[in-house]
Amino acid sequence: GNSVTQMEGPVTLSEEAFLTINCTYTATGYPSLFWYVQYPGEGLQLLLKATKADDKGSNKGFEATYRKETTSFHLEKGSVQVSDSAVYFCALIAFGNEKLTFGTGTRLTIIP
């Protein structure tokens, strides 16, 4: 079956530090890949996505590249802000059955 493995948290960084949150996946076929963000007490919001190999998704300074050869979709940001503190979820949808599978989430805390 499909699965997503995420870097374990929590992750604590200072403001303006470089961020990487690792994500690898197992899926049949060619899934679409997503990063969702969840702020305290809220639902999930789509942060970025990529639908085919070598695609780069980007939004709000975050980036992730769909790497088929390493089955990875690592999230990066060059300079984090306090407002980026949240829980980040890597996810995939397997084309054909539309099943959305999540990783366990990584809690990110940015300190001023």
Add this chain to the structure above:
Amino acid sequence: EAEVAQSPRYKITEKSQAVAFWCDPISGHATLYWYRQILGQGPELLVQFQDESVVDDSQLPKDRFSAERLKGVDSTLKIQPAELGDSAMYLCASSLGRREAVNTEAFFGQGTRLTVV
């Protein structure tokens, strides 16, 4: 902007009582998901609909949980009887869900936070 609507936002119920949650997906979205998210964990899929049909309910505790999407639009998730361990956030999401669609991202509602006392 179109969004997934859920109600209620918060619900407190006593154990052994019945509770129901409602979700209205984005118009035209064929796929609807119900997830349960326990505090500090990732969302766990309970049930997935394609139009009015269930395509995956393998993780739904069917002795107490039920879900329906009778007309293929809005959906209701019910728990009867509620147990203390059911306290969690219940998230509804929808996606375009057509086989020919490539960008089938899922859009989430704000969730219903359930507390069973």
